[in-house]
Amino acid sequence: MKADFDKQYILKVLKDILAVDSPAGFTKNVVEKLVEYVKEIGFPYEITNKGNLIVSVPGESDKTIGLAAHVDTLGLIVRGLKSDGSLSFMKVGGAILNTLDGEYCNIYTRCGKKYTGTILSNSPAGHVFMDAHTLARDEDNMHIRLDEKVNSKEDVQKLGINSGDFICYEPKTVITDSGFIKSRFLDDKLSVAILIGVMKYIKDEGIKINHNLKMIFPCHEEVGHGMSCMPEEISEIIAVDMGCIGLDLNCSEYDVSICAKDSSGPYDYELVTRLANLAKDNNLSYAVDIYPRYGSDISAALRAGYDIKGCVIGPGVAASHGMERTHIESVENTFKLIVLYLTR
Numbered sequence: 001m002k003a004d005f006d007k008q009y010i011l012k013v014l015k016d017i018l019a020v021d022s023p024a025g026f027t028k029n030v031v032e033k034l035v036e037y038v039k040e041i042g043f044p045y046e047i048t049n050k051g052n053l054i055v056s057v058p059g060e061s062d063k064t065i066g067l068a069a070h071v072d073t074l075g076l077i078v079r080g081l082k083s084d085g086s087l088s089f090m091k092v093g094g095a096i097l098n099t100l101d102g103e104y105c106n107i108y109t110r111c112g113k114k115y116t117g118t119i120l121s122n123s124p125a126g127h128v129f130m131d132a133h134t135l136a137r138d139e140d141n142m143h144i145r146l147d148e149k150v151n152s153k154e155d156v157q158k159l160g161i162n163s164g165d166f167i168c169y170e171p172k173t174v175i176t177d178s179g180f181i182k183s184r185f186l187d188d189k190l191s192v193a194i195l196i197g198v199m200k201y202i203k204d205e206g207i208k209i210n211h212n213l214k215m216i217f218p219c220h221e222e223v224g225h226g227m228s229c230m231p232e233e234i235s236e237i238i239a240v241d242m243g244c245i246g247l248d249l250n251c252s253e254y255d256v257s258i259c260a261k262d263s264s265g266p267y268d269y270e271l272v273t274r275l276a277n278l279a280k281d282n283n284l285s286y287a288v289d290i291y292p293r294y295g296s297d298i299s300a301a302l303r304a305g306y307d308i309k310g311c312v313i314g315p316g317v318a319a320s321h322g323m324e325r326t327h328i329e330s331v332e333n334t335f336k337l338i339v340l341y342l343t344r
């Protein structure tokens with residue numbers, strides 16, 4: 001590779017986009033933030049009707065390939081206003097609710113106001129409730145406590161809060177001196193930051209890539225249909241999304257993970273093999289795995305009927321959809337595998 005992997009730039013992009021709330025269905029602000037970076041780098045882009053950002057990078061052949069990383073995250077949405085002035089909620093995507101008990105959140109109304117609150121169980125006081133420790137943390141047994149003087153449904157209505165308003169909880173991003181990246185929503189904003197890093201690397205270093213490239217940033221992956229539409233000319237595409245860790249899986253927080261099969265079935269045999277060989281031949285730290293409970297934007301594209309070769313690679317992320325963590329080494333291995341894929 002011509003230049004070193006620019007760790008500082010990728011971490012800057014990461015922190016910047018993690019700071020913008022963006023659950024599936026509420027992603028306009030984060031896409032605007034990404035557009036600022038894309039304009040600065042200087043490749044042409046478009047935003048599709050459903051909100052996906054697509055950046056075009058010219059290559060050396062007539063073939064068009066794709067890289068995708070979803071910019072939407074998990075979140076919650078207001079289900080109802082309760083008689084005590086709290087809010088009931090539904091999940092957007094598949095958060096582990098136990099990990100949300102006690103988390104701070106923002107509530108965005110459709111009239112443009114933003115309020116703060118806390119996600120709590122319905123038996124939140126240890127000194128009062130017999131089942132404070134044991135009550136199941138699920139949608140029926142949890143609520144949002146608003147940081148406003150409200151005691152009734154009417155009080156909450158007066159604030160402009162209604163059913164269908166988005167509730168976004170804090171990412172709590174911390175990057176340690178030892179290289180660990182701790183945050184919610186590393187799935188998949190870390191991969192988004194890596195792709196922006198690759199884009200900048202191609203531009204700054206004048207890297208010649210083999211094929212025309214569409215970099216796609218879908219906005220509905222967490223609800224299953226992010227890449228159900230994409231440019232027709234793409235014949236081969238890799239979703240860069242978090243790699244799974246746990247049980248008998250091979251991946252660690254230091255590796256780039258290559259997914260051979262997830263819940264939606266096996267990925268393209270030739271493409272998975274090519275990527276595994278590229279990683280091996282270039283001494284990257286990598287793991288080929290199956291993900292037992294996982295679907296991706298490639299699954300969405302295949303189900304939508306696209307005739308593509310596709311697979312998933314990405315940095316190994318621990319405690320996914322909970323309090324996630326990875327290490328900068330997995331970012332470096334993922335970055336390098338992508339650049340090798342584009343140039344070999």
Ligand SMILES: [Zn+2]
Nearest residue numbers: 187188241242
């Ligand atoms: Zn993901």
